[in-house]
Ligand SMILES: NC(=O)C1=CN([C@@H]2O[C@H](COP(=O)(O)OP(=O)(O)OC[C@H]3O[C@@H](n4cnc5c(N)ncnc54)[C@H](O)[C@@H]3O)[C@@H](O)[C@H]2O)C=CC1
């Protein structure tokens with residue numbers, strides 16, 4: 551297998567994890583400016599680059615019949631639709647896009663989906679290292695989107711909020727009606743809280759990645775499973791059997 555974005559924080563961690571795995575062989579490392587060519591003959595590529603480069607890198611792999619495990623954020627509906635089109639021309643090729651590969655983050659999303667219909671109020675707070683270029687995090691965007699869908703299905707309306715003046719955006723962004731707040735702080739890696747509020751009570755779901763090693767079991771599980779998942783899969787939960 552090969553890694554695109556191999557000189558980055560996540561790409562480097564993936565290279566080390568693959569080299570430490572007995573059943574996987576690292577045949578190529580690519581980063582910005584490299585010619586991806588035949589991807590060094592890899593049968594699976596792991597892609598952790600930047601949001602604007604990821605769709606092109608993934609299309610390059612799919613066009614050559616190579617399965618891809620993608621961790622890069624920024625895959626909005628337009629980009630996903632375009633990728634579906636590329637994949638339709640290459641049946642049998644699989645792409646797994648996972649906003650978060652840490653098991654605890656996936657479980658928080660699952661539990662948040664479950665809890666959403668019981669609470670009138672909800673807010674998502676994501677906290678990351680200050681070198682992160684995108685906000686809100688891909689995980690927070692997906693969490694909010696899942697909560698928004700669960701609220702809609704339950705017939706819940708807007709979250710209660712009397713704010714009429716917020717010139718500086720202190721109330722955060724809105725993703726599918728759910729307020730999302732982004733914190734960037736030296737010393738942090740990747741963290742998320744989902745706050746649910748109801749009459750006289752509050753439920754907090756929190757996950758902390760203290761180290762990028764937390765993502766590696768999920769990435770390697772994706773690499774090992776992608777051959778059995780042709781087409782587009784969004785979310786590691788589908789590979790871990792947590793989707794029923
Ligand atoms: N799904 C998950 O579990 C996780 C996802 N991420 C996401 O992964 C992405 C990368 O994060 P980091 O490794 O922290 O960033 P980083 O900035 O450390 O690494 C990105 C790497 O991509 C390279 N790059 C830039 N343009 C490129 C191009 N056109 N082709 C190939 N490589 C290119 C850069 O030179 C750099 O080495 C971000 O979108 C981040 O949000 C990060 C951690 C976990």
Ligand SMILES: O=C(O)C1=N[C@H](C(=O)O)C[C@H](O)C1
Nearest residue numbers: 623649650682687688689740
């Ligand atoms: O940039 C990061 O670091 C992370 N990015 C992903 C995201 O945006 O959700 C996953 C994790 O939060 C770490």
